[in-house]
Amino acid sequence: MTVASEKSIFFQALDIESSSERAAYVQQACAGNENLLTAVCALLRENERDVNPVDRPLAAFLPTLSPVGDEEATDSRFTPGTMVGPYKLMERIGEGGFGWVFVAEQQSPVRRRVALKIIKPGMESREVVARFEAERQAIALMDHPNIARVFDANVTETAQPYFVMELVRGVPLTEFCDSHQLDMPERLELFVTICHAVQHAHQKGIIHRDLKPSNILVTLQDGLPLAKVIDFGVAKAIGQSLTVRTIYTRFTSMVGTPAYMSPEQAAMSTGDVDTRSDIYSLGVLLYEVLTGSPPFAPDRLQSAGFDELRKIIREEVPPRPSTRLSTLNNELAGTVAVNRRLAPETLASAMKRDLDWIVMKALDKDRNRRYSTAGAMAEDVSRFLMDQPIAARPPSTWYRFTKFARRNKVVISTVSLVAIALVLGAAVSVWQAREAIRERDEKEVALGEARAAEQAANEARTELEKFNDRLNATTVLLASGRANADAQRWPAAYEAYTEATNVLPKYFLVWLERGGLNAKLGRWDAAATDFAKAVEIGFPIEQAELSGVPQLLFYAGESAAYKTLSEELKTSDKNDPMAVAARGQLAGELSPADAARLADRVEQMLSAIGDADNPEATHEPKTKHRSYAKMFYGVNLYVAGWAHLKAGNNERALQRLKESNGANWFGRGIAHPLIAIAHHRLGNAEDAVRSFEQSQGLLDRILDESVAQSKGSPSIPWIDWVEFLINHREASIVVKGHTPAIDPRIRQMQSFAEATVAD
Numbered sequence: 001m002t003v004a005s006e007k008s009i010f011f012q013a014l015d016i017e018s019s020s021e022r023a024a025y026v027q028q029a030c031a032g033n034e035n036l037l038t039a040v041c042a043l044l045r046e047n048e049r050d051v052n053p054v055d056r057p058l059a060a061f062l063p064t065l066s067p068v069g070d071e072e073a074t075d076s077r078f079t080p081g082t083m084v085g086p087y088k089l090m091e092r093i094g095e096g097g098f099g100w101v102f103v104a105e106q107q108s109p110v111r112r113r114v115a116l117k118i119i120k121p122g123m124e125s126r127e128v129v130a131r132f133e134a135e136r137q138a139i140a141l142m143d144h145p146n147i148a149r150v151f152d153a154n155v156t157e158t159a160q161p162y163f164v165m166e167l168v169r170g171v172p173l174t175e176f177c178d179s180h181q182l183d184m185p186e187r188l189e190l191f192v193t194i195c196h197a198v199q200h201a202h203q204k205g206i207i208h209r210d211l212k213p214s215n216i217l218v219t220l221q222d223g224l225p226l227a228k229v230i231d232f233g234v235a236k237a238i239g240q241s242l243t244v245r246t247i248y249t250r251f252t253s254m255v256g257t258p259a260y261m262s263p264e265q266a267a268m269s270t271g272d273v274d275t276r277s278d279i280y281s282l283g284v285l286l287y288e289v290l291t292g293s294p295p296f297a298p299d300r301l302q303s304a305g306f307d308e309l310r311k312i313i314r315e316e317v318p319p320r321p322s323t324r325l326s327t328l329n330n331e332l333a334g335t336v337a338v339n340r341r342l343a344p345e346t347l348a349s350a351m352k353r354d355l356d357w358i359v360m361k362a363l364d365k366d367r368n369r370r371y372s373t374a375g376a377m378a379e380d381v382s383r384f385l386m387d388q389p390i391a392a393r394p395p396s397t398w399y400r401f402t403k404f405a406r407r408n409k410v411v412i413s414t415v416s417l418v419a420i421a422l423v424l425g426a427a428v429s430v431w432q433a434r435e436a437i438r439e440r441d442e443k444e445v446a447l448g449e450a451r452a453a454e455q456a457a458n459e460a461r462t463e464l465e466k467f468n469d470r471l472n473a474t475t476v477l478l479a480s481g482r483a484n485a486d487a488q489r490w491p492a493a494y495e496a497y498t499e500a501t502n503v504l505p506k507y508f509l510v511w512l513e514r515g516g517l518n519a520k521l522g523r524w525d526a527a528a529t530d531f532a533k534a535v536e537i538g539f540p541i542e543q544a545e546l547s548g549v550p551q552l553l554f555y556a557g558e559s560a561a562y563k564t565l566s567e568e569l570k571t572s573d574k575n576d577p578m579a580v581a582a583r584g585q586l587a588g589e590l591s592p593a594d595a596a597r598l599a600d601r602v603e604q605m606l607s608a609i610g611d612a613d614n615p616e617a618t619h620e621p622k623t624k625h626r627s628y629a630k631m632f633y634g635v636n637l638y639v640a641g642w643a644h645l646k647a648g649n650n651e652r653a654l655q656r657l658k659e660s661n662g663a664n665w666f667g668r669g670i671a672h673p674l675i676a677i678a679h680h681r682l683g684n685a686e687d688a689v690r691s692f693e694q695s696q697g698l699l700d701r702i703l704d705e706s707v708a709q710s711k712g713s714p715s716i717p718w719i720d721w722v723e724f725l726i727n728h729r730e731a732s733i734v735v736k737g738h739t740p741a742i743d744p745r746i747r748q749m750q751s752f753a754e755a756t757v758a759d
Helices: 006-014 019-030 034-048 126-140 173-179 184-203 275-291 298-303 306-315 321-326 330-339 344-350 353-362 374-385 397-407 409-486 490-503 508-521 524-537 549-556 559-571 577-585 592-609 626-647 650-662 672-681 685-708 718-736 744-758
Strands: 087-095 099-106 112-119 150-155 161-166 216-221 224-229
Touching (some): 006 034, 087 112, 173 184, 184 224, 184 275, 275 374, 321 353, 330 344, 409 508, 508 718, 524 549, 592 626, 626 672, 672 685, 685 744
Antiparallel strands (some): 099 112, 216 224
């Protein structure tokens, strides 16, 4: 037989008027469970008291505390001068529901003043001791500059638990803000630090459950406000017990301060309280810091009956902070404005709409709509302070409508039926009207479409004729540019290409050709800009110039065009040598597996070419020129070495790269930096340095020759030159451990290049 819960037995017993029948029911329902029987009987006795928390207002049964410092209310064992362990009590500064707080002086091992909290004599119930131990362990778990630190914990000779914590000489949060007249940004910055402290506690698995101004003390440290969160006396662990004893909250009690209590706390379901309960309390704190009062007046909550209090907290939506400020009377508005260093007439307008959204999001009755963490709330406030968009947003129109619909189901149903009838009637009328005029309009529409088609055809024909004229003019200009370039009449060639870009700017070939001229002259930034324009227009990747475009775009920092080209090359299925070579230059964009597949394809090409020095052994058509075969063989050796290096096949890469340096081709020697990288990966430190020095020597020789001859481009093709510079820079980072500075000789070459075009 399943035994009912303590709560269900208690409520069922309340419905039985006869004492004897009630007792018999409880005995039967508990089914021999002595602990359950004891708990239910205790609840029934509490309910029969004249003063109980269910039938009387909360204020009626709040304990009446003696004024702080009233020595008659303090046990004689704990008067000033009494020693508690190594701590000498100085004065009592606070009193809670179950404990006293003293200023004490630690005698050893160091002398310092501390705050000592001890359970009141006669209140050592299991629940109170458990709460005290929870507070002690909760604070001990945390280490944050905005949370009071715990120094010690022990029991007195009379077995009363106490703990010793940092003595915070501060004032409550709201009192500090008003007394120091902090403006809105200063208050928000201070609030952000409090959010971070609460976030730290949540990360340690602790919910405070009683965040309020008196539990956040603020003092000045080095001239700046420093907030300290104190009093974790009602804290509970998230998902686990803090002590070996059970911290049990009776379902007829509410833990926390009503003005700062979340709706789920007011529901008195302890298993339903999580970190978002503290988010609600932070929202109340922010509301009070901004407006000078909490959302619900404490006097109203204290005078309300128990059920009315719970209803206010759980169901009533408070006014927005801006609305609260706009409704203050003149005297109170003047005080609030002065405390925030504002003119009274600007008080309401000073509350930005974003602050309304932040506060109301934290105060949402539905905790799923609050901030998920205290850190998220702090981040939103920080975004507001930096004039950035905030994450909080007002409830959508649909969300507000669904809430309204739930409250007014009958009205909504009636209005909906009427609206549907009206809409259907209007729809039928409109349909009939449209059918009546459709036939009349068909001929006019058809005639208009025919006229529009004729006009479009005429415009297209005219545009095509204009395009043909521009294309013919562009062809002439491109031919002129090539002829002048072949004759090394650089200014005339550049002028012809530039004119072609003006005549037909959407034609990729004009940008490619001018980019090639700029690259040949050493004007790499201008060439990269032209190539990027060609990529933007969408030129075919099979263009012969493609083998050099990727390197130049990468070297000049045209990242967007380089990325676009990379994606196109990856998906290219062409087997022509230039496309394969281009993919080789972009191996850095490939995964090791893709690079390995690329290396295999180039190796197949090398096998097909055979020995370039033995034309009889090659598989190329005999019409191929022998020097072309040798040149192409060197290129593919280099590309194969590159791909092997990117795939992690360092030994094979080293072999192919060395072979490419030995082959007789126009880029001979540019593999030195890649050889240095391969040696470095294989652990050959000396060989890596030696290869890098060879790379540096080649760089110096080319630069010195170009500067001596006042040339903007080196003696080797510009494609190989850019490739070499990129790899030399990477080798310097890998082998030498630093990025080389731009060589001043390169800037000299660039000035020579500009002068070449200007001449």
